[in-house]
Amino acid sequence: IGLAMTLVEPGTNVVMINPTYLLYKPTYEFFGARVNEVKVTIENEFNPSPEDLKRAVNHETRAIILVSPDNPTGAVLREEVIRTAVDLAIDYDTLLIYDEAYKHLYYDGQHTYALKYDMEHVIAMDTFSKDPAMPGWRLGYVLAPKEFASTFAKVKQYININPPTPAQYLAALYLRKYKDQxxxxxxxxxxxxxxxxxxxxxxxxxxxxxxxxxxxxxxxxxxxxxxxxxxxxxxxxxxxxxxxxxxxxxxxxxxxxxxxxxxxxxxxxxxxxxxxxxxxxxxxxxxxx
Ligand SMILES: Cc1ncc(COP(=O)(O)O)c(C=O)c1O
The missing domain is CATH 3.90.1150.10 (Aspartate Aminotransferase, domain 1)
Structure with a gap:
């Protein structure tokens, strides 16, 4: 919600996959975005084709939203899809919002980090809800370009002034001591x-x-x-x-x-x-x- 509040003005365009995590479309539409959807099917392991992704992005696009690994499809986006999305974000001077909530829960293969390609056009999002499975504690984070992050930090205060302190202590302990185990x-x-x-x-x-x-x-x-x-x-x-x-x-x-x-x-x-x-x-x- 914070990202949508920061990014979207009525009429701006965002690109996302269909089907994907169910909160994105209504949230972005609530703030007035027009959503260009790229449909995916089980036949292509719920990955978009790079061509379809390219067709969906235009000069009005404020964000391309990708979720990998995805909820509900379980899709892991291929390297070429992520690369294409980063390139599009650079070419159109827009942002790739990359939701990596399940990035530590791989049974086969490894996670592809979009940030390795570019740090100026990628916002990586993560949460402590999936690992270490503390969804009720309401804690997550974004990694974003500096200028964007400072605006986002102000906007986010209208949602919750600060994330719960006990959750922050728990998450810090998890990262320092327990994550690998x-x-x-x-x-x-x-x-x-x-x-x-x-x-x-x-x-x-x-x-x-x-x-x-x-x-x-x-x-x-x-x-x-x-x-x-x-x-x-x-x-x-x-x-x-x-x-x-x-x-x-x-x-x-x-x-x-x-x-x-x-x-x-x-x-x-x-x-x-x-x-x-x-x-x-x-x-x-x-x-x-
Ligand atoms: C892909 C994805 N992103 C974000 C979230 C939201 O996480 P949180 O409840 O920590 O805000 C979920 C939760 O189901 C999710 O599956």
Missing amino acids: YIREVLPIYRERLNSVYEALRSFLPDASVMKPKAGLFIFPNLDAYLKRLGLNDESFAQRLLKEKHVGVVPGSAFGDAGKNHVRINFAKETPERLVNGVKLMAELLTHT
Whole structure:
């Protein structure tokens, strides 16, 4: 919100992916931005093509917003996509806002930092909500070019004058002392949960398209083949799944219309057994109705 308040004037243009983290579009539109969306699909591992990204940016663009690893899709953006976005930010003298909330939670491969390409046109955002899993403590940070950061610091005071002091002490302790150990302990647990939910989706819902995410906390299967047969969509399915089977998923269209007929499953919090059971219950509803 702070970034949107700092950057956007009515009519300015921002570029973002569809589907992606669900707060960006409404927040930027609330402050008057026009949003140019670049649609992504599971076939291209939810990465935009560099050409589509180039087409979406123009001289009115104040920010290109990318999330990697992404929520809900689990996409990790390829190096060439990040490079293209940085180059566009430089060429159009605009900013790449790069949300890296899940940058420490990789199961395969490594994070690409956009800042390594340019520090004048990249704003990197992170939060302590994902690691060390303290979302209720409301603490995050941005790394931004100096001039922008000084304006942002003033604007941010209208949102919260200062971030909670106990959260700052905790985060400092985490960074100084516990981060490596925390990541070492938590990653194998999340990886096992991811493997369980992924394998269950493959075996119980063979007609679903599923991308195994390389990072993050979410898997985002496309259930189009099943939902069409049943005359359901992602929203009506998610509601029935909750009411009839007591399984909670988030309908994909909440993240943009290109998320239609997908569902977001958070695999971080449940045991492998409960995840497998949840997918079995999904399959019961999708195949026996
Ligand atoms: C990609 C992404 N960015 C930002 C956030 C927001 O984090 P916080 O709750 O710490 O503001 C989330 C939380 O779900 C997220 O998934």
